[in-house]
Every structure is written in C-alpha cells, then in structure tokens.
Amino acid sequence: MTEAVDKQDVLVVKNLKKYFPTREKGRFVKAIDDVSFKIRQNEVVGLVGESGSGKSTTAYCVMGMHPITGGALSFEGRDISMPAQQRSMDLKREIQIVFQDPGTSLNPQRSIGEILRMPLAVHNIVPRSQRNTRIRELLDSVGLPQDCFFKSPRALGGGEKQLVAIARALTTNPQLMVLDEPTSALDVSIQAKIIGTLMELRKQFNMSYLFITHDMSLMRNISDRIAIMYLGRIMEMAPTADFFLKPQHPYTKMLLSSIPVVLKEEAKVKPEKVPSQGEIPSPVNVPSGCRFHTRCPFAFDRCLTEEPPMAQVFPDHIAACHLCPGQPVQP
C-alpha cells in the first residue's frame, strides 16, 4: 500500500478482481470485476444482490479462500491479498467467517464441545487447562444452554446449529466477521433471535461485520451501509437510510420495488415500481457498456457502449449509472 491508510478502516478492498477460468481458453467467468469498498471500525456493511452477482465470492476472497486475480485487500493497514495458506496465524485469528448452511459447516462426528475446542487449540488462545471453561463461556455468550457441550450437531435445530457456528467464529476474538447469508436457511421466527445475538455480540466485542444477504428488509434493520452488487460490480453504495429513501440506480429501485412487504407503512416507503424484466446474464459474456442495460427500462444509447464510472451523488452515497449525475470518485 502506497498511500497512508485511515486507521478507521478495518477492511479496504481495492479494485478486486476474481476470474475463474472456463474450459475454453481465454474465456473467464468474471465473478468479481473491479470491486472497491471499505469497512470502517465497528461498522456493519451489507452486501446485497441476486444470486450470481458475486457476493459470496467477495467474502471468500476476503477470507483468502480463493486466490485473487487482481486488486488489493488490506486489513487494518496490513496487506492481505495473499491466499489463506500464506497468511500469518494472527491474521487468520482476526478475520472469521460464518457460512450459510449450518448443517454442512459443522462436523457431524464431533460434539459441540470438540467443535469449539479445535480453534482454541489451533490458535492456542487459552491454556489447555482453561479451555473447557472458555467453551462454556462461549456457549453462554451466544445464548446456548450448557448441556449442548456434549451434544452432536444432529441433536440441534437449525437455529441452534447456526449459533454454534457463530460461537466457533468467536473463539479467536476476531475484529472482522464475514457473515455469508447466516440466516437465509432459517425460519423468520428463528432468524430474529440469531440476528439479535449477532448484534449484541458486535457491541460487546467491538467487531465489524461484512454481512452478505439477499434479504433487503433485513439489511434495513441491521446495517450501517449497504452495497448492491450486480454481475461482479458494485452498482450503488450508501448509508442505510439513504439507500432506502433515496435509491439512485435503476437496479436498486427495481430490487426495492420487488420486495413483498407485510405492512402498509412499508408499501409507502418502497420506491415507485420499476417493473422487473429479464434475468441476470451470464458472467462469462458480460454485456458491453453498463452491465445492467439489458434489464434497465431507462437504458439509452450511451449505456450500450460506455461503462458508467462510479460517481458520488450525495455524501458517502455512490452509484454507477449515466443517469445519476455526481462527482466521479476514485476508489
């Protein structure tokens, strides 16, 4: 990193690119195509988008699970562009992830106690003699009963399993937690509890979250800033209230107006209906110009040929659309 890094920024993602090769030589699945954003201290940043937009790939790149194709990642000023195998132990400790499906992310042959003991032992967080006490504290902090200690993941419900996954991520006292759709496999009555626990833990341990989801209503309630992704690019990023009250990009408007809501008051805050048309194109053949033009009801000639730059529309509110005038920003 050349420039001075703001101490406030926990994670800086700069021009991140991740291409996966296809069978055909020279053609790539452009899963992430030039994504830049920052997560500040104690912030919850929501990453939303349809399936295939590159949300999860971004998360995996931050975790170092995929080697990146281009760009740079840094965590608290330290470069983390390398894959996880080359990261130092304390970096791995600082960044943790919770996966979408708790059924497959917990080892069914281990008891909950053993699952939580593993990271404690690998990172040597507490001496061997205190590990059991620490595990019990962890169970307490996510609100699981103590008798879970000897249970197998099979014996728990979906929500409880996800709490175990959260406790496991907490073992190493991380600064940054990446949450990859942690509640989309769960019922809403269970989801509320998980989200409540997550938000409390964040206050208690001063963590920042990168929260990935496709549920916009959920984002409205918990995140500080939201970035919306489409075909491997961020289309709009704004503080939460701004994002919902003054959406700029046609794609954001289309998504927001498609959400089924339950209250009359909610229907009032939805933007004017932008009819949903078409489907997300293949990331192998990304459309020319603005990648959203194939589905955009407002597209005109310029959109077909020229990719719109990211521009600042309001303070801290950026959008990439020819129709949204603003100061071009350098990531």
Place this chain on the structure above:
Amino acid sequence: MNQTKPLLDIRDLYINYKVYGGYSYVINGLSLQVWPGEKISLVGESGCGKTTTVKSILRVLPEQAVIPGGRIIFDGAEVLKLKNKALNAMRSRKLSMIFQDPTASLNPVFTVGRQIRDTIKYSGIVDRHDKKAIQELAIKALKDCSMPDPERILENYPFQLSGGMRQRVCIAMALATASKLMIADEPTTNLDVTIQDQVLKLIRELADEKKMSLILITHSMGVAREMADRVCIMYAGNIVETAETESIFENPLHPYTQGLLNSIPKLTGDKVMAGIPGRLPSYTSPPPGCRFAGRCPHAMERCSKAFPPYYRVGGQHQVACYLYEQEAAGQGPAEPETKKEGRAND
C-alpha cells in the same frame, strides 16, 4: 363469494406418518374451504405440514402416510375414496400443481417440449394421436406464460434454461390442460426477488384470466399479502387463524400470527424484530392441547388440555385460541369447524 358450494372442502383431516416405533401425528384435524375463483395462501414455517396437506389433495403422499380420519371433497367428489381412473382424470384435468424446485420436478433427460406434450397427450383434452394439435397447445401454453420464442424452448433440455425459465415451464405444464384449482407449493422460494416478482405476477394474472382457484403455499407473509384474497396461518399441523388478507395483516389475532409478523424485518426499519422463543413441538408425542402453548406468551392452563375451537371474531376472521372466547361469545361458534378434540383414533 356468492357460490353456495366450495370447490375444495377439507373436513377434519388427520394425517399420520409411520415412523420407527410409532406414529408422527402431523396433520391434526385440519379443515379448509376454497371457493371457486378464490386465491388463498397457506402460510407457515418449515415443518408445519403445508406440503403434506396439499399432497393429500392430489393423493401423492408417501407410502408411510396414513389418513385415519377426515374427508376431502373436491368438485363434488370424495377424493380419498376415488378409484384410480377417476383419480387420474381429476389430476389431469381439474387439478394442477407447481412444486418448489423446478429443477427437481422436470426430467433432465427429456426436452421441455416432450414433457409438456406428454402432459397434454394423457390429459385427454385432445386426441392423443393428433400431434399437430398437441404441439399447438404446447406452444400456446408457453406463450401464455410470456416465454419468448416458445418453439425454440420446446426443443431445449431443462439444464439449458435458467431457474426462472424452468419455473415458467412448470407453470406452463400445470396450465396446459384446463384446470379448476392450481396448487403452488412455494413456487418462488428458490428464485431471486426480481424473478419472484415476475413469476408471482404471472401466476396471479393466469389465475384471474382462467378464473381458477389458487392455493399458494409460502413461508413468506409478504408474498401471501401480495397474492391472496384470504390467508390461512398454519402451525404444527393445524390452521390457527384464517381471515381476509387485509384483516390478518391489520389485525392479527392468534399469538403465533402476531409473533410471526413481529419476527419479519421491516423495510421501515424502525421496529426491532422480536422472534418466537422455543421450537416446534415433537410430532411423535404432540401436546394434547394447543400445539403452540409451549411457545405462547399468553398460555393458560386450559391451553395444554384441549385444542381450542375456532372463534369467529368479526366477519370472516376465525381464530383457534381461547383468548377470544369472550369476544366471540355473541357471534356463535364458527361453522363448520365445530368439534375439535386432541387427536383422532391412534
């Protein structure tokens, strides 16, 4: 609705599943009426028996299911007593179903066209040797579902289509033959919100155009609100509350409905999501009374003794909860769900 007879009338239905060492008592005395042209939505969380209920209407329950009691009357026929021939006729011409996962409900080794044509061929609406007529109907079915270039899509295999397209093919197949009732089992759960919007719009328009009744199963209250005339909230094998859509969202009565609505994150963002503590009771040894009693903040002693009857609270709003006994006292017991005991014969 001014018709005198419901199109579908489920009365006091019980369904048990044989499990190791006994039975799982899933559907517990469920009653449901669907009137001609009415769009209803069955809402509930996973494992509450929504799919089991509609599968019993088509009689496609798995082998280990037993129906110890209850009647299902569809279009004047006793579904549970139908012989094979009549049952097939009902399935092919009067009832159609759209499943949750379009990938799993289409055969991967046949073209989409072959599968739609087969549906038409065996429904008996045209001569089964008249290939031209069948092809025309197949094209029309896809066109109705606003599919671009239907001739080409008929030649495609399911893997060549996207998720939204596959679901449209399933809808086309369900509607290729004339139908009186369409059952859609979570048709948009696997789809993105923009595609969900398109598919829901399509289902709503087709149901209106063909004057079909619709049973939409969903776990999303938002989807139910957009689609249905009437909403039935299910919990652990029973409908706990049923009312016109407006009424249920403006004035939810059952503690479960209230809990469910409070759990949903809102776009306005100013309310904290509350959630419901606890989890579904075990189906193998369900509590004798109200199955929600264990999680209910207002539970009384009598709640765990017997299942509450349905109380009619204002107009068409029915709720199975003792809390409303006083309020409903003046209006008489709701019909036809009058007698309710714990479980039927074991």
